[in-house]
Amino acid sequence: MEEGGSADAAPAVQRRRLELTVEVPTGSGLGALRQAVLGWGEANRRDLPWRATRDPWHVLVSEVMLQQTQVSRVLGPYRRFIERFSTPAACAAARVADVVVAWEGLGYNRRAVYLHRTAGVLVERHGGRVPVDLTALVSLPGVGAYTARAVLSFAFEVDTGVVDTNVARLLSRAVAGHPLGAVSSQKLADSLVPAGRAWAFNQSLFDIGARHCVARHPDCHGCPLRRRCRWAAAGWPPPDPAAASAGTARPQSRFAGSDREGRGRLVTALRRRSIAATELARASGWAGEPERARQIADELVRDGLARWGSAGLLELA
């Protein structure tokens, strides 16, 4: 869709110039937008386990799980994980292997390693608590701009915008009406948050983005922002502003036959048992490529997911 040919013709320079023209709605327009978002959220908010807690550690865990992983897949693992590692101290005290085992089903297993390291930093440098500080949060392993602000907003009610892929799409289409870079996008989100209502506002923006302002065929009919949407007001002229915006989805390289596939199979196997070097190829699904299997194993070790144990067995770290 965004491969329409004209997308390639838009150089980065042009996008930057466009960003300078972002007009933040002011006065009553802004108030009306906030009300539309908050009002819709009150009536339509989904009941999700992590929305019932403001425990900063639980919020952090849920947000890390929600990186690159959809809600439906996080539901089960989240409950299990919180039960097992209810505090940063409990997580830090566990072995990485235990955290990786608890991570089962979520994928992107490095996140489990990062979360374990983050728990360690929280214990060692922040008194076992999650700091209420953007710089400190972003410096934690596996915590980036999105997760840091999600924690500030959802656990501490700090007035900050939280830009995930859904919100990035919504902002570029409905509010700006043109593509946004990461910086403009964040500033715009920040400017929209009603004082003291960051939790409700950001949760509602997530839901509107996820349920109406979707990537492929946006459900504008019934969207609470329909009447204030710039892109809709202009008659949805192509290209879709979201397509060229920062933080929105891009096509991925093929998964089948990739290193990721083999890594995934190897970690899945390692959750059950240690693996001899001679069995690596079979366990990773590449019976004919022992060298590649060995390479992937070494990368798992480098990433802190696995280690070479006694007797030349590869095991969870």
Added chain:
DNA sequence: TAAACGTGGCA
């Protein structure tokens, strides 16, 4: 089945 989903490392 193609689509969904942030962070970190690097250029």
Added chain:
DNA sequence: TTGCCACGTTT
């Protein structure tokens, strides 16, 4: 600063 790439699983 920005963009590109690697990183897994489910439906």
